[in-house]
Amino acid sequence: xxxxxxxxxxxxxxxxxxxxxxxxxxxxxxxxxxxxxxxxxxxxxxxxxxxxxxxxxxxxxxxxxxxxxxxxxxxxxxxxxxxxxxxxxxxxxxxxxxxxxxxxxxxxxxxxxxxxxxxxxxxxxxxxxxxxxxxxxxxxxxxxxxxxxxxxxxxxxxxxxxxxxxxxxxxxxxxxxxxxxxxxxxxxxxxxxxxxxxxxxxxxxxxxxxxxxxxxxxxxxxxxxxxxxxxxxxxxxxxxxxxxxxxxxxxxxxxxxxxxxxxxxxxxxxxxxxxxxxxxxxxxxxxxxxxxxxxxxxxxxxxxxxxxxxxxxxxxxxxxxxxxxxxxxxxxxxxxxxxxxxxxxxxxxxxxxxxxxxxxxxxxxxxxxxxxxxxxxxxxxxxxxxxx
Numbered sequence: 001x002x003x004x005x006x007x008x009x010x011x012x013x014x015x016x017x018x019x020x021x022x023x024x025x026x027x028x029x030x031x032x033x034x035x036x037x038x039x040x041x042x043x044x045x046x047x048x049x050x051x052x053x054x055x056x057x058x059x060x061x062x063x064x065x066x067x068x069x070x071x072x073x074x075x076x077x078x079x080x081x082x083x084x085x086x087x088x089x090x091x092x093x094x095x096x097x098x099x100x101x102x103x104x105x106x107x108x109x110x111x112x113x114x115x116x117x118x119x120x121x122x123x124x125x126x127x128x129x130x131x132x133x134x135x136x137x138x139x140x141x142x143x144x145x146x147x148x149x150x151x152x153x154x155x156x157x158x159x160x161x162x163x164x165x166x167x168x169x170x171x172x173x174x175x176x177x178x179x180x181x182x183x184x185x186x187x188x189x190x191x192x193x194x195x196x197x198x199x200x201x202x203x204x205x206x207x208x209x210x211x212x213x214x215x216x217x218x219x220x221x222x223x224x225x226x227x228x229x230x231x232x233x234x235x236x237x238x239x240x241x242x243x244x245x246x247x248x249x250x251x252x253x254x255x256x257x258x259x260x261x262x263x264x265x266x267x268x269x270x271x272x273x274x275x276x277x278x279x280x281x282x283x284x285x286x287x288x289x290x291x292x293x294x295x296x297x298x299x300x301x302x303x304x305x306x307x308x309x310x311x312x313x314x315x316x317x318x319x320x321x322x323x324x325x326x327x328x329x330x331x332x333x334x335x336x337x338x339x340x341x342x343x344x345x346x347x348x349x350x351x352x353x354x355x356x357x358x359x360x361x362x363x364x365x366x367x368x369x370x371x372x373x374x375x376x377x378x379x380x381x382x383x384x385x386x387x388x
Contacts, residue, residue: 008042009388012099014092014109014117016085018047018060027274028303029110029137031202031373032380039381041388046095048088054095063091079156085116092120101128106387108133113141113150115158118165125168131387134169135380139179139299146182148296151226166190171383173197178322179299197380199303200373201310207365208282208312216352218316219246220289221277222304224254229293231256232318234266236344243348246285248277281311287351290317290324293339298322309333309371314360316351318344332363 013033018026037043049055049062050069056062065072066087075081083089107130109121118134125132139145142155143162166172171193174180180196210217218237220230230247234257237245248269251257260266272280281288288308292300298320305324308315315334319325328336335350337343350356369375 008040009384010105011036011041011043011384012096012105012107013043013045014107014120015045015047016110016112016114016117018045027202028199028306028373032199032377035374035377035381036384039384041384046092048085054091061095063088063095066091077153077155082158082161083115083119085114085119089116089120089123093123096124096128101130103129103131106131106133106384108135110135110137111140112138115140115161115165118169119161122165122168132169133380133383133387134166134172136172136174136179138175139182139296144186145179145296145299146185148294148298150296163187169193170387171195173380173383174299175199176299176301176323182299195379195383197378198301198371198376199306200371200376201306201368202373204368204372205278205310206282208285208361210283210286215242215244216286216348217244217246217284218287218289218348218351219248219281219285220291221248221281222302224249224251224257227293227297228291229256230289230291231260232291232293232339232341232344233289233316234260234263235341236348237265238263240265240345240348242352245289248272248280278307278311281307281313285313286357287316287334288313290315290319290328290336292319292324295320298325300324301327306371306373309364309368312361312364312368314351314357314364316344316347331367332360333367334360 033043033045045060047060047062048065050065052064054063069084072081072084076084101124107121107124109117111117121132124130140158140162141150143158172190174196175198177196180194183194184191220233222228233245237243244265246267246269247257249271251268290302290304299322301324315328317328317336318339319336320339325336328334335347337347
């Protein structure tokens with residue numbers, strides 16, 4: 001009797017955006033699915049394009065958004081659409097008709113705040129009885145998180161849609177224990193399906209080789225917007241001798257940072273590739289900076305945290321009370337303060353002492369391997385094995 005070799009389980013990863021050249025988050029997302037491929041699974045990434053036609057390469061299938069993001073977001077805000085990805089969901093339903101989905105296939109719907117990826121996976125599970133993991137990198141925007149709202153602007157409630165598209169997930173995976181705990185409180189029906197799997201650094205890089213200077217250089221690299229509000233660092237270093245703050249990214253349209261352009265100890269540098277960014281941080285920076293602007297974001301761990309651990313840089317942070325702040329302070333990787341300019345300024349003064357920085361650097365280097373993404377992501381990988 002002949003035995004047929006079991007086919008690899010097909011995994012479809014649904015992502016609103018797939019960009020890994022410039023962001024730590026995008027690099028981490030790419031690494032996650034490469035790990036799944038190395039585990040032997042047939043992994044296909046399904047993402048979005050603003051073009052009118054489906055586009056495809058060896059790595060990703062891009063389905064049309066169907067309208068401008070601005071229009072989709074406006075309709076979502078006033079409650080006339082569930083998500084700016086609604087038309088993309090329709091494209092996805094048509095696409096998957098030709099994929100012959102079965103109960104053996106797995107959908108991993110990633111979300112950095114959008115509902116659309118979860119919506120598509122939830123509908124496909126109902127239609128084809130396939131498996132479905134909701135992978136929540138960040139909280140769903142405009143659904144409450146521990147009672148906090150995303151922002152102050154009027155927006156149609158997303159509590160019902162969030163619940164509707166999580167209820168039939170086989171598992172819901174978060175990337176931050178603060179968010180895991182919030183979902184436990186909010187949705188008791190998910191209690192035995194909630195799992196946390198942190199991200200981590202991807203490829204080990206050499207430790208920082210910065211040569212000592214008479215100036216303490218603190219660098220922020222990342223997004224420029226009100227969720228991060230990195231200008232709090234500029235406010236904190238204003239008037240401080242022996243300290244320089246460097247901001248790296250697409251700062252050109254972010255007015256709160258532009259008002260500091262004439263300050264002698266503040267530098268603004270254009271966005272660079274993730275690889276060049278790492279090299280810059282290794283060779284030019286003494287302290288790495290993280291910031292999040294309000295309590296809602298206590299459920300987020302900025303992906304840059306793992307970059308800083310990888311490089312071995314002491315961390316300065318302005319954060320709400322949550323797991324990111326706890327990781328930095330409990331492990332003594334640096335100083336994370338509340339969202340307060342004076343507290344941040346005091347922390348900077350402490351970091352002027354080379355002995356203090358050396359303690360943090362040693363702690364980071366001792367723990368570095370623990371934060372390898374392969375060591376942190378195993379709860380998600382185990383779930384995939386379980387479902388295969």
